[in-house]
Amino acid sequence: MPKGSKAEMTIMRTIGVIDSHTGGEPTRVVITGAPATSGPMADRLAYLRDERDDFRRSVVLEPRGSDVMVGALITDSHEPDCACGVIFFNNVGYLGMCGHGLIGVVATLAYLGRIGSGEHRFDTPVGVVSAVLHPDGSVALTNVPSHRAVAGFAVDVPGIGLVEGDIAWGGNWFFLVKSPAHELAMNRVGELIHAAHAIRVAVNGAGHPEVDHVEFFGPGQSGGDSRNFVLCPGNAYDRSPCGTGTSAKLACLAADGKLAEGADWVQESIVGSSFTGRYRWLDRDAVTILPQITGKAHVMAESTLLMAEDDPFAEGISIQ
Numbered sequence: 001m002p003k004g005s006k007a008e009m010t011i012m013r014t015i016g017v018i019d020s021h022t023g024g025e026p027t028r029v030v031i032t033g034a035p036a037t038s039g040p041m042a043d044r045l046a047y048l049r050d051e052r053d054d055f056r057r058s059v060v061l062e063p064r065g066s067d068v069m070v071g072a073l074i075t076d077s078h079e080p081d082c083a084c085g086v087i088f089f090n091n092v093g094y095l096g097m098c099g100h101g102l103i104g105v106v107a108t109l110a111y112l113g114r115i116g117s118g119e120h121r122f123d124t125p126v127g128v129v130s131a132v133l134h135p136d137g138s139v140a141l142t143n144v145p146s147h148r149a150v151a152g153f154a155v156d157v158p159g160i161g162l163v164e165g166d167i168a169w170g171g172n173w174f175f176l177v178k179s180p181a182h183e184l185a186m187n188r189v190g191e192l193i194h195a196a197h198a199i200r201v202a203v204n205g206a207g208h209p210e211v212d213h214v215e216f217f218g219p220g221q222s223g224g225d226s227r228n229f230v231l232c233p234g235n236a237y238d239r240s241p242c243g244t245g246t247s248a249k250l251a252c253l254a255a256d257g258k259l260a261e262g263a264d265w266v267q268e269s270i271v272g273s274s275f276t277g278r279y280r281w282l283d284r285d286a287v288t289i290l291p292q293i294t295g296k297a298h299v300m301a302e303s304t305l306l307m308a309e310d311d312p313f314a315e316g317i318s319i320q
Ligand code: PYC
Pocket: 025, 070, 095, 097, 098, 099, 100, 101, 172, 232, 238, 240, 241, 242, 243, 244, 245
């Protein structure tokens, strides 16, 4: 038997995963083979980041993953009455929350028969979220409280000029560009990534290092209220309309009085998929809303990642 044959391979580690996509954006839910964690979800995230980052790298980096892949580790929950805990991660690190990812987690748990239709709570590093799984497979996620932190922030961006936008929290930090406008088309993705990256560097350098996602908006192209382009922390763009980004957008619309409480906002992504968002006020004085994002995920693959003893890329190809 040659060394690479199944019988002769020395497998150091296996990780069981289920892949889904939500509006085109992939989520890889880890079902088995993860490091044990305990305590509040934020502490578990810190433990993985500081002690077991090899796990993240193996699951989402090439060659087993890709820059666009978002991983989701399912754990027991620290908070009561939750279906489970969830920690999201990507090609460069960890996410507080992930809207498309949570919808993928719900679809995956339903696929496994672990949850049925109805409402379920999930413990995340930035708070408990809840999601209603509808009989048609769509998921209505009630995200963490969201708010606009800075309105009309202006920054000079090399190669672009003066850029103005809002800084808002929707489970991650976003810079939502108001001007100048960018043409949102798939054949412009390279330029959009380049521009959004330059804007993020400028916003970070101008006193807002917390901002790690940048969003452009344009008119809806398939009947929605708006189309977006979202640059994620690792420079991949979100194929979905971005659940946390749509939450940040709803917070800005609410703060500007441009969308009434309870009214629908259909957010299209750059690839043409859509989420329906709406909000209710949590605190009008603090301009804080509770966003709800509805979308649907599709399970694509159920597999076991194998890490062989002699594989030089068992922990992924590092991009940093
Ligand atoms: O849907 O919130 C989201 C998200 C964040 C990064 C990629 N997708």
